[in-house]
Amino acid sequence: MAVATQSLEELCINSIRFLAIDAVEKAKSGHPGLPMGAAPMSFVLWDRFMRFNPKNPAWLNRDRFLLSAGHGSMLQYALLYLTGYEDLTMDDIKQFRQWESKTPGHPENFMNPGVEITTGPLGQGIANGVGIAMAEAHLAATFNKPGFPIIDHYTYVIMGDGCNMEGVASEACSLAGHLGLGKLIALYDDNHISIEGSTDLAFTEDVGKRYEAYGWHVLVVEDGNTNIDAIHQAIETAKSVTDKPTMIKVHTTIGYGSPNKANSYEAHGAALGAAEVQATRESLGWNYEPFEIPEDALKHWRKAIERGAKYEGDWNEMYARYKEQYPQEAATLERMHEAELPQGWESVLPKYTPEDKAEATRVQSGKALNALSAVFPELIGGSADLASSNNTLIKGAGDYQKGQYQNRNLRFGVREHGMGAICNGLALDGSGLIPYCATFLVFTDYMRAAIRLSALSEAGVIYVMTHDSIQLGEDGPTHQPIEHVNSLRMIPDLLVMRPADGNETSGAYKAAIEAAKGKKFGHKVRPTVIALSRLAQPNLPNTSIEGVEKGAYILSDSDGTPDIILMGTGSETQLCVKAAEQLRGEGKKVRVVSMVCWELFQDQDEAYRESVLPKAVKKRVSVEAGVTFGWCRYVGDEGVAIGIDTFGASAPGPVCMEKFGFTVDNVVAKAKSILG
């Protein structure tokens, strides 16, 4: 389609295309096809519908844009550049996919303020979008007042065939339909091509019908390549349907404009190559140099700056009046947005003594959650259909349902992976919500990709994971975690906490809240997994919230240098405590250390760590009902790790613990074997 003159829209749309083509070409790496095909819908969306301020990516009431098909990252970077975001320059675009550039291969929210979420792994972005739309509905129901629509924005997601095949997306979208999230609009880049070729190879379901079955409103744009008006009309219609999320199936051609590679997987994930780049320039009548944007197009795109200033300015004016009339609500909203902690909040955390009755740490978790949710309205969450087992219901907070979005108990259904990804959305909404989600620890396996993304994208999610070992008993090996705690400890930037009793559970929540607010680790927000027991545990002497803050601390000691150090976590710490009593009774000097959180411990200075685990004391025993893999770090060459390296068994919990060696006698025996 070589045309002498292009319309302004075509210039604007081709600006997106060629920024993507040229950046990928320069990097000799990347995905040009999606940006080329999705450029028209993106133009219509960003130029005509989205309300945002390029000069203030953090403006609270902005519309959110999520690129679920994250490999199309150059699409997003092009849009950020063209509309005038400060932090994305043409030099950044030229450094696409290079060391330390702001334009990494897949969009990373921590590299670029204009990027809301980190995507790449398919299906995550649309599920994040469900979470962000849930946040909007919740905050609107909570904070808006008559005449003051403080929270009133849309969540737009561009997703592709891959996202639509992924189970995590199915889970989240089923929930979105149930909740009637009317301000969630997904544009499905329906190009019929995936990496292995035509979608006819593996994906022939009726996607529209499936989404209607979920309770979504479904529209189709037959020609998403050239019919701008149809795209415009569809988005208008989508916005007008307020009680259902909308999917707009936009038929596009992957790699549109490339004469030889369009409509084939060859346009998907590799640079077009110099010859094809040239051919595409000719085909689309684009006579500009690489990275050169026609003045008219840039000027038109950059009207977003003025529009954005007005959107935000008007909102600021409204917010100022709101703040006058509703100072308390405004104060809460601002405190949340600034990630500040309410005054004296730690005082609500339950404290325990050994005289308090033995309780499962999952029960104590429920108490901590309930206490905290009274002072943190930003706490919102739930379970994947195990609320009573996970103890995650907040009494009196109501169920979050269609038309009841002010409530805080989320009912995720049996959808662990969707739940995790939704929570990433809730956390990264930008309003300061702290989401928590729960299931049995063993089912972190279902949602590991979402947990990892929490860590990578600095999403302050609290993962409440109960039934954390073979001690759960009769449900048997499919349900008994073995490798899970240590395998989660390996995920960078994730806190993993395994409290022994009530004080430590309260301490775990204190750390988790602070981590979610970015109050630790050099102000980097971190997610936390809290592993909790099914069965009752005694409250131990000397446990404390303060101890937990340091990750590992001394519970009891003998005078002078210890002969041996016993280290425990969670339900096994009590075995160390009792074994120490026995050994001291036989004249040994024993130190007991609670190793509740390795990451916090490693974050302490060398002097503290040495004071807890002196290098010179080589005789050590660790006790944790999980794999021994990795404990060598703390037990060393001369120590012994008591653990379980096989699958578990179906039998009552106490029987399992005894059969697998988690007894005081066994700890004493192992200790003596190295004491000599």
Place this chain on the structure above:
Amino acid sequence: MAVATQSLEELCINSIRFLAIDAVEKAKSGHPGLPMGAAPMSFVLWDRFMRFNPKNPAWLNRDRFLLSAGHGSMLQYALLYLTGYEDLTMDDIKQFRQWESKTPGHPENFMNPGVEITTGPLGQGIANGVGIAMAEAHLAATFNKPGFPIIDHYTYVIMGDGCNMEGVASEACSLAGHLGLGKLIALYDDNHISIEGSTDLAFTEDVGKRYEAYGWHVLVVEDGNTNIDAIHQAIETAKSVTDKPTMIKVHTTIGYGSPNKANSYEAHGAALGAAEVQATRESLGWNYEPFEIPEDALKHWRKAIERGAKYEGDWNEMYARYKEQYPQEAATLERMHEAELPQGWESVLPKYTPEDKAEATRVQSGKALNALSAVFPELIGGSADLASSNNTLIKGAGDYQKGQYQNRNLRFGVREHGMGAICNGLALDGSGLIPYCATFLVFTDYMRAAIRLSALSEAGVIYVMTHDSIQLGEDGPTHQPIEHVNSLRMIPDLLVMRPADGNETSGAYKAAIEAAKGKKFGHKVRPTVIALSRLAQPNLPNTSIEGVEKGAYILSDSDGTPDIILMGTGSETQLCVKAAEQLRGEGKKVRVVSMVCWELFQDQDEAYRESVLPKAVKKRVSVEAGVTFGWCRYVGDEGVAIGIDTFGASAPGPVCMEKFGFTVDNVVAKAKSILG
């Protein structure tokens, strides 16, 4: 419904119910609700439709029954007992959920020959069922001849609301619809209740419409509690539709018969309690003692024995004639079924020398796969839409599609978790197929639950995982594995192999095939993960298939006791080889060890392991582009692990490797730092 006399059907159905009720009550643990509600459909299925021989659970052409709602395990145990399976006695039932019983909390295939697959984690069973139905179609297309329907059976799955919420099930069922698997019949125990209460809380989609969108045939039985004829009719109709899988939505009442707990979550996951057990006996007119089955019912149920003997007898007679006419096909079928290896099979594995060109191990994996698939018709598999990146296409083997089930290239689409669970089904079908599946190593996170179940249920699946480190480069941190290899090593009973070059890749496949056939580890079948590089690696001197069999082996050595040992895996082994040359040039005695598979190494005797890594040699350096967590096991207190403990970055692969310290210089420097 207290009736003086019950019909024979009612007696049979209530036999199921009360075995479940009484076993759960005795164990004071378990899930009575589903067995009580699903008893009628199970009676109709097992008594009137399923073709199986209780005295030979391994009969090749049996119908397969899968309980995807695995928590309802007492349903399955009751059916196995009532129909006369040898290995499940009344004593076994009385030991439900007790240490070392054959009736664990969730069905375990390795505990009980009548159980086809291990379930419990929701959504897995129905996905396994898709795999088993795929196996049936493949084997029928491959082995049947005119007049000889050797393979001709149905796959029946009972699934619940939870399974229908899970993404893994969505993925597998979308593929099942695409493939038109007409002999897959799912009975959906549609009881409107999950653990948190009514499904109205979170799950209000139109399930039937969704399955129609997938291309399934959907039927409804309005009264699944009492209308036996309707259930019967539905199964008949389902069987008659041969070009689509069928879902029968059977409306039931969870805990049917319990006056106070029926139709509530209270019947779901806890013993009814003595009072309610008694009330249920009265309500259903059941005047038998716990574990007492009325004679008439048992006699009727046990007709399955005679029927089964006839089914198998007739089949044996047909098979004998088939074998005469088609000896070659029969020989292959038998070899596969016996898990035997074809004569001289190892000779097809490619061998390499350092003069051969450098290639990515993913390329060498493709060569090994193609070579092996020529002698192993049982090898069948594919990728989650990354076939050309994973190098998993078998040339000339054709795409497995509707009507083309004889082909062996499976096109899973972007459905990693479904793919893994489907492969578990293919592996556990009982016919001896060896499935392989592939994606990027980082996306094992999406399918970890299925990988774990492969290990637990002894399913010989080969997981081909490419792009195994930061060396993959520009796709960046969302795609770069960091913790993945070590986190997989922690899963019990899973082989994890990271070959350095072509010989080691061939060795990895040799080990994987043998593990899948149960030729190692005391004849226990094991799954294998093979981690492969994206970029080219040189073929190293002294690598060998034989070395890989031992898990770790010496690549090069100096005379006498080493001063230091350098250990590497995969793409980093070459760094050890080159660093050793440098250090030897400076007079050091250096041993280089390839640590390709920790599990195989640990399986060697102490003497061998000591010969490779002598305890006395404490100066050690490990090099692997993954977390250091866990390497302390081999580097010890005095060694150094070179690894990466942070997320990666988007930049070209060689840049990433250099920036993160994977260079010969760094290995030499670390070695010198401990050599002193």
